[in-house]
Amino acid sequence: MSKDEGEKFDIIIKSNSRDLLAFMKLVPNRKKKIEKASSEPIKTDPMNELAKRLHPLRQYLVINEIRNETKSAKTFKLEPHVGLRTNELAYFRPGQYLSLKVKVNGVEITRPYSIASSPKDAQKGFYEITIRKEEHGFLTQYIWDNWKVDTVIESSGPEGFFYFEPLRDLKDIVGIAGGSGITPFRSMAKAIIEGIIDVKLTVLYGSSEEDDIIYYDEFKELEKKYPDKLKFIHILSCEEVSLEGCEAGFITAEIIEKYCDVKNSTFFVCGPQVMYDFVEKELERFKLPPKRIRREAFGEIKNIVNYPGFPKEVAEKTFKVKTHIGNITKEIPAMATESVLVAMERANLAPPSKCRSGECGFCRSLLISGDIFVSPISDWRRAADKKFNYFHPCYSYPVSDLEVKVPRHL
Ligand SMILES: Cc1cc2nc3c(=O)[nH]c(=O)nc-3n(C[C@H](O)[C@H](O)[C@H](O)COP(=O)(O)OP(=O)(O)OC[C@H]3O[C@@H](n4cnc5c(N)ncnc54)[C@H](O)[C@@H]3O)c2cc1C
Ligand code: FES
Incomplete structure (x- = not known):
């Protein structure tokens, strides 16, 4: 093909013979590599090793620090328990959770908790989870009474599908959170400022009163430092609202439209059942394609008797x-x-x-x-x-x- 013909079809083949030569050298080059290689059998499969590090069957963690976030929420900093052969923490995607296995009064149960820290923190050697105490909660009551620094906890590897996926999601993310459902968005916010995920995050966070807002000061700081990347709006269902950056009421379609570019965003919803029931109806009004609304699993049904059917x-x-x-x-x-x-x-x-x-x-x-x-x-x-x-x-x-x-x- 002449150069002119090549340009006409936008394809220019520079050198047929060079390409062919590379193919002809393929077999002899491979032979040379095989001859040079050690005759010892490979003892570990690097892919299996990587899979084990990313998806460990279990991780043993030890509480290194406990911080009070609100009157009913605490953050637990967890480090690997080297003595129990957890030498490093599995990497994760911001939004994933750990399933903790705990013995409460002789009964073995599990509970999932979203990782609230960033994947880089896991590489540094810690996860953070923030737990909110439930009234009459089976595990949370036990945690408040028993967990202290040095308590050892058994956990799964990182689990779940509630994370930003660039092939599927738009780069404007709207997080809709209620109560302790804010935790995966803290992880996402940290991952954004650390350059792990390249998105803009707007969080609409519903709480019942000002004292219940988790991470208020931390989010204010982050927002000030990274105004182009992060925005946090608190929506309070109580009568009086005095804190900066708060709206009174519920996360309605009007509030969503006021703060978000609805048509160009992917929504991530995480919170208690009642919030899902409310927010789902509000989001329906925008007639978005289903893939634009991602929901975190909301755990056990609280009141099954009221479910239709x-x-x-x-x-x-x-x-x-x-x-x-x-x-x-x-x-x-x-x-x-x-x-x-x-x-x-x-x-x-x-x-x-x-x-x-x-x-x-x-x-x-x-x-x-x-x-x-x-x-x-x-x-x-x-x-x-x-x-x-x-x-x-x-x-x-x-x-x-x-x-x-x-x-x-x-
Ligand atoms: C993906 C995911 C992520 C989550 N992330 C967070 C988070 O970041 N922070 C947070 O605070 N929460 C989070 N949660 C909620 C969390 O998993 C727990 O549901 C919550 O902490 C309440 O646990 P609880 O045991 O205190 O209360 P409940 O789960 O409401 O406990 C009551 C349950 O215990 C059962 N029970 C009562 N007695 C017994 C018994 N003797 N033996 C066995 N079972 C009994 C009851 O039937 C009932 O089902 C998340 C949930 C999900 C699904
Ligand atoms: S524990 Fe996940 S499906 Fe039952």
């Missing part, structure tokens, strides 16, 4: 669940208003779980017989699982006696 006539009943777990078979009681997972935890069978939201599939079990209620709003089972009676105990409620087979993970 729940058979109210069984609400007061307790059923029997014949549970096969590992080599053990045990018949346990299960209240209709508590998930099958909680029933197994109460019976101290230590069933596997991570997200407790029906999302991760870690608790996936076989329903041998009986009927369960799974809220249609959050039924993330695969079609094949439904067909062959696999279910997620964390999101399923007994409505008859059951027989189930539960995996025992390592």
Whole structure:
């Protein structure tokens, strides 16, 4: 092809022979490399080693520092417990969570907590999680009474899908948070200023009163330093609002439009169930494509009786669940208003779980017989699982006696 013809088609082939020569040298070059290589077998597979570091089965952490954030929220700085052979912390994507495994009064349970620090902090040797005490909370009450500096905690590796993905998400991120749902956005904000993710973040953070706002001063500082990258707006549902940067009321469509470029943003929503119910309706008004609204799993359903479709006539009943777990078979009681997972935890069978939201599939079990209620709003089972009676105990409620087979993970 002549140069002119090449320019006409925007393709210029400079040297056919050079390209061909490179191909011809491929085999002899490979042979030379093989001859030079050691004859010793490779003892470790570098890819497997990397996978293990990124996705450890478990990490042992030790509390290094505890800070009070509000009257009901504390930040725990966690470092690797080298004595228990956690030499480094797994790297993560801002927005992911850790599933903590804790023994409370002899009962082994898990709870997920979003990592509130940045991935660079993990490389430096610590994670931070911020926990809000729940009224009558099973684990949080225990944490307030028992956790102190030097307490050792067992954790999963980083889990979850609530993170910015450049191939899918727009570069303007709107975080809609309620209560302790602010934690993944602190991690994202830190990752943005450290140059790990290249986005602009606007956070609309709902709290019930000024004293409940977590990270208020820290966010004010960050916003002042990085006005082009970060913006935090506090929305308070109480009557009186005096703090700078606060709005009174709820996170309505009007508030969202006032502070965000709705058409050019991806929304990340994280908070309690009641906030999801409210915000979902407000976001519906913008008629955004589904991929533009990302939701964090919101954990256990608090009041299953109020969910559409729940058979109210069984609400007061307790059923029997014949549970096969590992080599053990045990018949346990299960209240209709508590998930099958909680029933197994109460019976101290230590069933596997991570997200407790029906999302991760870690608790996936076989329903041998009986009927369960799974809220249609959050039924993330695969079609094949439904067909062959696999279910997620964390999101399923007994409505008859059951027989189930539960995996025992390592
Ligand atoms: C992805 C994700 C991230 C999260 N991140 C954060 C975060 O950053 N910060 C934060 O504060 N929270 C976070 N949460 C919420 C957190 O996981 C807990 O739900 C919260 O701390 C409340 O825990 P709790 O045990 O005190 O209360 P609950 O979870 O409400 O505890 C009550 C539960 O314990 C069960 N129970 C009662 N008695 C027993 C018994 N004897 N044996 C077994 N079970 C029993 C009850 O049935 C009920 O289900 C997150 C949740 C999710 C899903
Ligand atoms: S624990 Fe994640 S699906 Fe049940």
